[in-house]
């Protein structure tokens with residue numbers, strides 16, 4: 001019989017901890033990890049069990065990836081840009097589509113929105129973070145996508161069949177502000193020119209966990225953190241979340257515990273399938 005498959009999105013403490021359990025339960029385990037872990041920004045982790053002299057964040061990250069790889073995890077460095085579900089769960093990266101029987105979202109904390117005037121102010125009134133979720137509201141209208149990476153390209157591709165015009169705002173340095181009254185109306189450039197828009201989709205850097213979660217209808221809270229129950233299950237069967245992307249205490253110890261619990265839930269879930 002074919003092994004069941006779990007895809008873990010994120011290779012930080014939460015994702016790796018989950019993999020250490022799913023692999024030992026003989027589940028085919030793929031870690032998709034692209035971009036920075038919070039650990040890469042941490043000079044020294046001084047408060048984690050088993051390291052009396054502390055350990056550098058990047059070293060702890062590499063140790064984790066090596067530990068998972070050594071017992072059979074496939075680690076793929078591709079940026080995840082979409083999720084979908086049908087008979088199987090589908091994970092869309094910039095290069096491929098992967099299928100899995102269960103998914104663990106362990107993508108760390110949400111990145112901040114860029115500090116351009118108007119973005120925060122018009123959130124929900126013309127500013128969105130998810131083309132699949134909100135694109136329909138802009139059918140036949142003019143929208144802009146802010147960002148220059150693969151994730152932004154993916155968001156533009158989602159919007160092109162729906163909107164009348166999709167403008168790529170791929171150079172943040174030329175933008176002065178976004179303005180409007182009750183709703184977003186235009187982008188103002190530093191050279192004094194303006195562009196009327198009905199909607200703005202922010203897609204800077206890689207897709208955040210909350211953005212991806214919303215694409216498949218996973219509930220997030222007011223801070224865009226993924227909502228989970230005590231077993232790290234989201235509201236979508238087969239999709240679990242762990243670590244900083246679920247909010248709470250943003251520490252390695254909590255991420256590791258979440259990952260273990262999410263894996264335990266995946267193991268039980270896949271036994272019933």
Ligand SMILES: Cc1cc2nc3c(=O)[nH]c(=O)nc-3n(C[C@H](O)[C@H](O)[C@H](O)COP(=O)(O)OP(=O)(O)OC[C@H]3O[C@@H](n4cnc5c(N)ncnc54)[C@H](O)[C@@H]3O)c2cc1C
Nearest residue numbers: 010011012013014034035037038080108243244250251252
């Ligand atoms: C400066 C700093 C200092 C810190 N110091 C401490 C400390 O002393 N002690 C402590 O306990 N904690 C500390 N932390 C917090 C700790 O680093 C985090 O709580 C922990 O790393 C969270 O683990 P995680 O697995 O949830 O997320 P992360 O470690 O952030 O990992 C997220 C993973 O998801 C991947 N990813 C994200 N988006 C995508 C995508 N679209 N496609 C594919 N992969 C994606 C990333 O590449 C990464 O592998 C510190 C954090 C910072 C920023």
